[in-house]
Amino acid sequence: MPRPGEPLARMGFLTIGLFDEHDPLAGHETTLKIIETAEQLGFDSVWLRDRHLQYGISSPVAVLAAATQRTNRIELGTAVIPLGLENPFRLAEDLATVDILSHGRLNPGVSVGPPMRYETFKTKLYPDSHDVEDFSKQRVVRLLEFLRGDPVTDFEGTVGIEQFSRRIQPHSPGLADRLWYGGGLSSASWTGEQGLNYLTSSVTSIDGHDHDGTHPDDFALIQAEQIDAYRTAYAAAHPDKRPGRVSQGLVVIPTDSATPEQKRKYAAYAAGRQERTRSPQGLRQMLFSPDLVGDSDQLAETLINHAAYQRVDEVAFALPFSFTERDYLQIITDMADHLGPALGWTTKQ
Incomplete structure (x- = not known):
């Protein structure tokens, strides 16, 4: 397990890819340009969020297909694809x-559960089966089996001039080992048992945690416990396998080269979201991490003292919603030029 003070091995970021309803091409092109810029800046990875019935990327896999033809080295991920719609x-x-x-650069992250606002469109999504669809983790297991190349049919051979395979085609060796899943304490253990990689973010569930009132709302400690649970379960279930990867995805906004106007904008954004970090939210008791805004030296000090950050050696910092291309370019440039080096990370060119 990484120790405090060890250099950050991999740095990436996560973006939502917003667009104008009446000009969707521009937003998608902006996202692709940001991915290209990320590779030029030396980032290890870039990840796309997934949004449905909204003005954000609804098909990250298609966008990443385009990105494979504009990049050569950077890893391309999804965080996350909700399998309830797939x-x-x-x-x-x-x-x-x-x-x-992509020549083996894809890192698919997935989630389960009923799709967001499912009741409002379930008959359009699943006209005949909306009340019996299985939204459990079994959907992840099925996907994992398909990616591993397990047979999906007992027929293999030639019919006329057509050849048929027993497994999904194309088969990409190694892709199953790059599948990611996230979630709270029980999901962390399940993810380790399945041999998947563990993707954490700026929101988590406190379900399953019992701290006797000592730190019930401490996001860093709760997330650290989840990472520990994942690593313990992974090691127990796969003692002969290389340890799974763990990535952290906090909202981090460096301001080193930001204009005064941008600094005010970023501070207002974080302040407007601060209230939700004070206590668990909703029926699922979701706990949000505060957004981190400041110069890179300040941010590095905060992260180095963050209990969960101390347990990872790679990150996918989440970019804020609804900012401009200019803002995003400033943020990722400061990440590469200032924040990364302050965390011991070195660019990959």
């Missing part, structure tokens, strides 16, 4: 195709 069979075909196009 057919794991078809998704496996798409993911393998993009991984082949």
Whole structure:
């Protein structure tokens, strides 16, 4: 397990890819340009969020397919694809195709559960099966089996001039080992047992944690316990396998080269979201991490003292919603030029 003070091995960021309803091309092109810039700046990875019935990227796999043709080195991830809207069979075909196009750089992150606002469109999504769909982790297991190349049919051979395979095609060796899952304490253990990589973010569930009132709302300590649970379960279930990867995804906004106007904007953004970090929210008791805003030396000190950050050696910092291309370029440039080096990270060129 990484110790405090060890250098950050991999640095990436996560973006939502917003667009104008009446000009969606511009937003998608901006996202692709930011991915290209990230590779030029030496980032290890860039991850796309997934939004449905909103003005954000609804098909990250398609966007990343385009990104494979504009980049050569950077890892391309999704954080996360909600499997409740997907057919794991078809998704496996798409993911393998993009991984082949990227020469093995795809890192698909997925989630389960009923889709957001499912009741409002379930009859359009699943006209005949909306009340019996299985939104459990079994959907992840199915996807994992398909990516591993497990047989999906007992037929293999030639019919006329057409050849048929027993497994999903194309098959991309190694892709199954780059599948990511997130979630709270029980999901952390399950993720380790399955041999998946563990993706954490700026929001988590406190379910399953019992601190006797000592630190019930301490995001860093709760997330640290989840990472420990993942690593313990992974090691127990896969003693002969290379340890799984763990990535942290806090909202981090360096201001080293920001204009005074940008600094005010960023501070107002974080302040407007601060209230939700004071206590767990909603029926699921979700706890949000405060957004981190400041110069890179300040941010590095905060992260180095963050209990969960101390347990990872790679990050995918989340970019804020609704900022401009100019803002995003300033933020990721400061990450590469200032924050990363302050954390011991070195660019990959």
